[in-house]
Amino acid sequence: MIGHLEAHFFPAGAALFDHRTWRTHVLGESSALLLQAAAPMLVEHALGGQQPAAQAFREYLQHVLDLPADAPDLVELVTFLQELELID
Amino acid sequence: MSVSSCPRRRDLRSEGRRSGVFHALLDYGCALVRLESEVAGLAADLDLVYGGFRVPQDEGFADFHVRVTPGRGVRRLYRPQSRFFIDGVEPFDPFPLQNALPLFEWGVNWCLAQRFNQYVLLHAGTLARGDSAVIMAAPPGSGKSTLSAAMMLRGYRLLSDEFGVLCPERGELRAMLKPVALKNRSIEVIRQYSRDAVIGPVFDTIRKGDVAHLAPNDASVDAVKQPAQPALVIFPRFEAGAALSLRRMPDEHAFGHLAFNSFNYPVLGPVGFRAIARVVEQAPAYQLAYGALDEAIAAIDRLLDEQGH
Numbered sequence: 326m327i328g329h330l331e332a333h334f335f336p337a338g339a340a341l342f343d344h345r346t347w348r349t350h351v352l353g354e355s356s357a358l359l360l361q362a363a364a365p366m367l368v369e370h371a372l373g374g375q376q377p378a379a380q381a382f383r384e385y386l387q388h389v390l391d392l393p394a395d396a397p398d399l400v401e402l403v404t405f406l407q408e409l410e411l412i413d
Numbered sequence: 414m415s416v417s418s419c420p421r422r423r424d425l426r427s428e429g430r431r432s433g434v435f436h437a438l439l440d441y442g443c444a445l446v447r448l449e450s451e452v453a454g455l456a457a458d459l460d461l462v463y464g465g466f467r468v469p470q471d472e473g474f475a476d477f478h479v480r481v482t483p484g485r486g487v488r489r490l491y492r493p494q495s496r497f498f499i500d501g502v503e504p505f506d507p508f509p510l511q512n513a514l515p516l517f518e519w520g521v522n523w524c525l526a527q528r529f530n531q532y533v534l535l536h537a538g539t540l541a542r543g544d545s546a547v548i549m550a551a552p553p554g555s556g557k558s559t560l561s562a563a564m565m566l567r568g569y570r571l572l573s574d575e576f577g578v579l580c581p582e583r584g585e586l587r588a589m590l591k592p593v594a595l596k597n598r599s600i601e602v603i604r605q606y607s608r609d610a611v612i613g614p615v616f617d618t619i620r621k622g623d624v625a626h627l628a629p630n631d632a633s634v635d636a637v638k639q640p641a642q643p644a645l646v647i648f649p650r651f652e653a654g655a656a657l658s659l660r661r662m663p664d665e666h667a668f669g670h671l672a673f674n675s676f677n678y679p680v681l682g683p684v685g686f687r688a689i690a691r692v693v694e695q696a697p698a699y700q701l702a703y704g705a706l707d708e709a710i711a712a713i714d715r716l717l718d719e720q721g722h
Contacts, residue, residue, distance in 0.1 A: 336664065344683065349673075
């Protein structure tokens, strides 16, 4: 569980179930990889009842995966997670 | 009494018929349906397409109690109708009287799709080799029923044509064994494909064109209580004259197709999510384009062999 999100990671790609809305989301390979890498940070914040700021989330992934800040997949994932209210 | 010791319908032609009204108790594997009708033509049609079904001991319980009746009043004489009732409610418009069998089949499918939420109902046919299940998932018109019918006639066990009945607790597929609804050209294709094919009358329907029902074979009927584990997911597509093509489908796409086309995924929430994720983990998915039934079946055989099933 990542906050209210139940994630099932496949070898490439992922399926996510949002327990608040009962909506299901399907992620392609690159977005799933990013989410998997970010999962420890998101879980830690969720356990503390907090949401990380988008900036902190970006910086975390840039650090972990050595990504440029404007990587399209990262930008897309940030928007997606903001819509799901997992990050501010 | 075990299922296999119950008599088959075709051996009991006069089962339960008195004064124009007949009763039938049909065991689809994971559902029992009790039918009451006074439409004489329906009794004869059932004897043909449910001929191999065992007549279970009637212990009073059925999941669904349905009635198929002729129209009332002047409708008995002028453009006579058949009407479908579930628990005394008539959920949709009547069909012409001679189309009582398609009405019954469609009506029972509707009941299952509306109410059988103890299972995840995939929009898929299901067949099995041993206890390894092949899930045939595809939109209408893709040749799914035709290929399912052919697989049954080549030795696969038919579990279902329309519903992939997935048990969320055990992750296994159960039988919802009903006659295979063949449409338009596929009726003649299957008739020519095997002389073992028992096909009921051809009905001219407004919604689907010509429809005829292929009777499940005795081997499928006798194993109706035997579940199977997901081994393969196939998204078939018939293309006249096409060479066989087989392409692995990414897991997340297979998940999306199975979940979002399921009859009751939105109702089941996390239960459906976990059950379908488990299927995708367990059973690789392929897109199969085919122009010849036997080539498609040989390809499915090979896939099962390669995975040790």
